[in-house]
Amino acid sequence: MSLSSDRAVKPRLRYWHIWNMCFGFLGLQFGFGLQNANVSRIFQTLGASLDQIPALWIAAPLTGLLVQPLIGYLSDRTWTWMGRRKPYLLIGALLSSAALLFMPLSPYLWIAAVLLWLLDGSINTSMQPFRALVGDLLPQEQRPAGFAVQSFFIGVGAVVASMLPWLLERAGVSNTAAAPGVVPDTVRYAFFCGAGVLFLAVLWTVLFTREYPPDVLRQFQETAPPLPEIPPVSGRNRLKGLLWSAVGGLGLFGVYRFELDKQLYLICAGSLLWGVALLSQGSGEKAGPFGTIMRNIETMPDAMRRLAPVQFFSWLALFSMWIYTTSAVSQVYFGSNDPSTAAYNEGANWVGVLFAAYNGFAALAAIVIPLFVRVFGMRWTHLLNVWLGGAGLLSFFLIRDPNWLLLAMLGVGFAWASILSLPYALLSDSLPAQQMGVYMGIFNFFIVIPQLVAASVLGFLLKVLFGGAPIYALALGGASFLLAGLLVLRLPRVARKG
Numbered sequence: 001m002s003l004s005s006d007r008a009v010k011p012r013l014r015y016w017h018i019w020n021m022c023f024g025f026l027g028l029q030f031g032f033g034l035q036n037a038n039v040s041r042i043f044q045t046l047g048a049s050l051d052q053i054p055a056l057w058i059a060a061p062l063t064g065l066l067v068q069p070l071i072g073y074l075s076d077r078t079w080t081w082m083g084r085r086k087p088y089l090l091i092g093a094l095l096s097s098a099a100l101l102f103m104p105l106s107p108y109l110w111i112a113a114v115l116l117w118l119l120d121g122s123i124n125t126s127m128q129p130f131r132a133l134v135g136d137l138l139p140q141e142q143r144p145a146g147f148a149v150q151s152f153f154i155g156v157g158a159v160v161a162s163m164l165p166w167l168l169e170r171a172g173v174s175n176t177a178a179a180p181g182v183v184p185d186t187v188r189y190a191f192f193c194g195a196g197v198l199f200l201a202v203l204w205t206v207l208f209t210r211e212y213p214p215d216v217l218r219q220f221q222e223t224a225p226p227l228p229e230i231p232p233v234s235g236r237n238r239l240k241g242l243l244w245s246a247v248g249g250l251g252l253f254g255v256y257r258f259e260l261d262k263q264l265y266l267i268c269a270g271s272l273l274w275g276v277a278l279l280s281q282g283s284g285e286k287a288g289p290f291g292t293i294m295r296n297i298e299t300m301p302d303a304m305r306r307l308a309p310v311q312f313f314s315w316l317a318l319f320s321m322w323i324y325t326t327s328a329v330s331q332v333y334f335g336s337n338d339p340s341t342a343a344y345n346e347g348a349n350w351v352g353v354l355f356a357a358y359n360g361f362a363a364l365a366a367i368v369i370p371l372f373v374r375v376f377g378m379r380w381t382h383l384l385n386v387w388l389g390g391a392g393l394l395s396f397f398l399i400r401d402p403n404w405l406l407l408a409m410l411g412v413g414f415a416w417a418s419i420l421s422l423p424y425a426l427l428s429d430s431l432p433a434q435q436m437g438v439y440m441g442i443f444n445f446f447i448v449i450p451q452l453v454a455a456s457v458l459g460f461l462l463k464v465l466f467g468g469a470p471i472y473a474l475a476l477g478g479a480s481f482l483l484a485g486l487l488v489l490r491l492p493r494v495a496r497k498g
Helices: 015-045 050-056 059-076 086-105 109-137 140-170 185-208 214-218 235-257 264-282 288-298 302-332 342-397 402-419 422-428 433-443 445-465 471-488
Strands: none
Touching (some): 015 050, 015 086, 015 185, 015 302, 050 109, 059 086, 059 109, 059 288, 059 433, 086 109, 086 185, 109 140, 109 433, 140 185, 140 342, 140 402, 140 422, 235 264, 288 433, 302 342, 302 402, 302 422, 302 433, 302 445, 342 471, 402 422, 433 445, 445 471
């Protein structure tokens, strides 16, 4: 890859440069795949009740909410002998691998919960720079291809990771715990393997990807959108801050006074903290990461604002699926919700196969989605894909044979591949290159906020409305996918297709 500074337009990269730049995503998704398919199982094995699981999963959205914008802000301002984004890739990979090694060895539930925080925070430390690399290194016409290659690696990594306990069982490794509160060997060995794969895959990208130095990158700025004008701090932020703080404070009091589900404290506390952030910004805070991120939120491009509800309902559906599929499948199709039974662990392993299937379908979908974009455009392609995901989750109510759930995962796979690529392709062209990292981090808010909402209210809704039956969480996820598809049509037409 030439780093010549005399070119005003970024040169197109060859396929293998894009491959090397995205290869680390295989490792990150290997970690996420193990987490998504097995963490609920680990929590239940260590004594968590079904209605506690959403709150224990809160590490994923909270770390993304805090870590990705901060890492984006810092990496936008970093240049070392390693590069701009690569130091964060490597640090995140080291910490993620350590968390994967120790999580299945946790003797207590609280230790597993802490390690989940470390795992998610570390994966987010690496993930945000991977997204920003596509904007840094690729010209606009290659960015959809870059995100599609990332989706391909995400699919491949998660296929192997999700199936690994099932494959280890077929190889003769014990799939039931040696004692109560002990994670089965199939899960332990899968996590040990994942630690090595994650680190080596990210190391490959670090070693074989070159970044543009700041002076060279500045030569390409004339083709990027201008930096948005930062409005002066106004009393409007103070008014909004007071409103959000009041809603959060009253909500906290209401949950306490009427002895509601304690998980509702989370969403009320989030409202209160957002109000405090707006009040702080309204008081004139300007310097540092906090002030910069808050001002960038206020001036985010219109495309980002219109994509926000699409992302919200898409990720609400995904988080519902990740939390509750293990318990739903084990209960409905294998007749047990007791983690100490062979039937439950057989169902949990089958969920690993299902998750592998949807990620495998996603890898294939990542190849054909660019073709759909050329024919239908980005908006209609994304609508079609998330509706396929909605149909897949809703079909759990119709399918009686667990083997046929593989067909449901076909739709989920197309939705997953689309969610991981098309929103970023729609967004990246509207972002100023000088702030690509921080805006990609802010865009992550619309991924983690629905996860916080899910962790706060899903357990409460299931208990109050559906008698605690986890399969209804999948139905809510399917409806969220359908709504996300409709909201895609709010986006303006994109002239460039693919």
